[in-house]
Amino acid sequence: MTEADFDALRSFLKARSGLALTAEKRYLVESRLGPVCQRFGIASLSALIGRLKGAPDPALEQAVVEAMTTNETFFFRDRTPFDLFRQVLLPGCLAARGSTRRIRIWCAAASTGQEPYSLAMILKESAQKLTGWNIEILATDISTEVLEKAKAGYYTQFEVQRGLPIQLLLKYFTQEGDRWRISEEIRSMVQFKPLNLIHSFGALGTFDIIYCRNVLIYFDAPTKADVLRRIAQALNPGGAVLLGAAETVIGLSDALVPHPEHRGLYVPSRPAEATAPLRLVASR
Ligand SMILES: C[S@@+](CC[C@H](N)C(=O)[O-])C[C@H]1O[C@@H](n2cnc3c(N)ncnc32)[C@H](O)[C@@H]1O
Numbered sequence: 001m002t003e004a005d006f007d008a009l010r011s012f013l014k015a016r017s018g019l020a021l022t023a024e025k026r027y028l029v030e031s032r033l034g035p036v037c038q039r040f041g042i043a044s045l046s047a048l049i050g051r052l053k054g055a056p057d058p059a060l061e062q063a064v065v066e067a068m069t070t071n072e073t074f075f076f077r078d079r080t081p082f083d084l085f086r087q088v089l090l091p092g093c094l095a096a097r098g099s100t101r102r103i104r105i106w107c108a109a110a111s112t113g114q115e116p117y118s119l120a121m122i123l124k125e126s127a128q129k130l131t132g133w134n135i136e137i138l139a140t141d142i143s144t145e146v147l148e149k150a151k152a153g154y155y156t157q158f159e160v161q162r163g164l165p166i167q168l169l170l171k172y173f174t175q176e177g178d179r180w181r182i183s184e185e186i187r188s189m190v191q192f193k194p195l196n197l198i199h200s201f202g203a204l205g206t207f208d209i210i211y212c213r214n215v216l217i218y219f220d221a222p223t224k225a226d227v228l229r230r231i232a233q234a235l236n237p238g239g240a241v242l243l244g245a246a247e248t249v250i251g252l253s254d255a256l257v258p259h260p261e262h263r264g265l266y267v268p269s270r271p272a273e274a275t276a277p278l279r280l281v282a283s284r
Helices: 004-016 022-038 044-051 058-068 080-096 114-125 144-150 166-172 220-233 272-273 277-282
Strands: 103-106 134-141 152-155 175-176 177-181 190-194 206-212 235-243 254-256 265-269
Touching: 004 022, 004 044, 004 058, 022 044, 022 058, 044 058, 058 144, 080 114, 080 206, 080 235, 103 114, 114 134, 114 166, 114 190, 114 206, 134 144, 144 190, 166 175, 206 220, 220 235, 220 254
Parallel strands: 103 134, 103 206, 134 190, 206 235
Antiparallel strands: 152 177, 175 177, 235 265, 254 265
């Protein structure tokens, strides 16, 4: 691939998905886009990039973006964000949202579903406290391929061995051949939808808790700042955002600040929210 091809691909990816293709990632291009060339019957990477520069071809463009995403995820990844959900955020929401009995949770880069399904299993385990509550988990991703897998809910032995406690495996999954399928009762708790974070997500409404983990790392600073600004706007008063372990708002957004006690948890900096109920509970 020539320098010019690499630059063209980099501009295409940035414009279509926000993904920043840095020089160190150059090695990924061949392994990821080779299969796309094969699938579309395109002879070489240069020819593929030529096609991207030509007349719009939404199917090819989506395939290139999807191939360049990194979809690594696993159940209860990093543990703390899920402990926080169980021990701080869910009790906080139950205390703060008693008048509406409604809680909205958004996993903004849900990949193959392990993150939203981990939250759904925690909710199911707390079902007694949640009678009469309407709890919505919306899971979105730019990649329709990962969303299809997430919706179907099949996981390999390797995937269920990563982070998932054995008692939850036995309780909520059934073995089908060499795969495990998450139960319909858990699947039905999560709604999956395609969504590109660089586009407006105002139509999704507002949320009490937003998990936006391990996706900002792939964006450049202005894109991270823009997504964080809009995520802060999508938070209900007193709501909270969880980012990945390698991600932060510092130097990118004044709209969110790190929670003083809980690493990875961010709360709105709007002064009126200093006394918001969820925030008070969250800071105990
Ligand atoms: C590494 S996974 C993170 C999955 C999960 N949040 C976790 O932390 O385990 C990153 C996901 O972000 C998605 N993604 C990349 N760019 C995106 C964009 N512009 N809009 C929405 N999702 C995007 C990818 O398709 C991928 O599934």
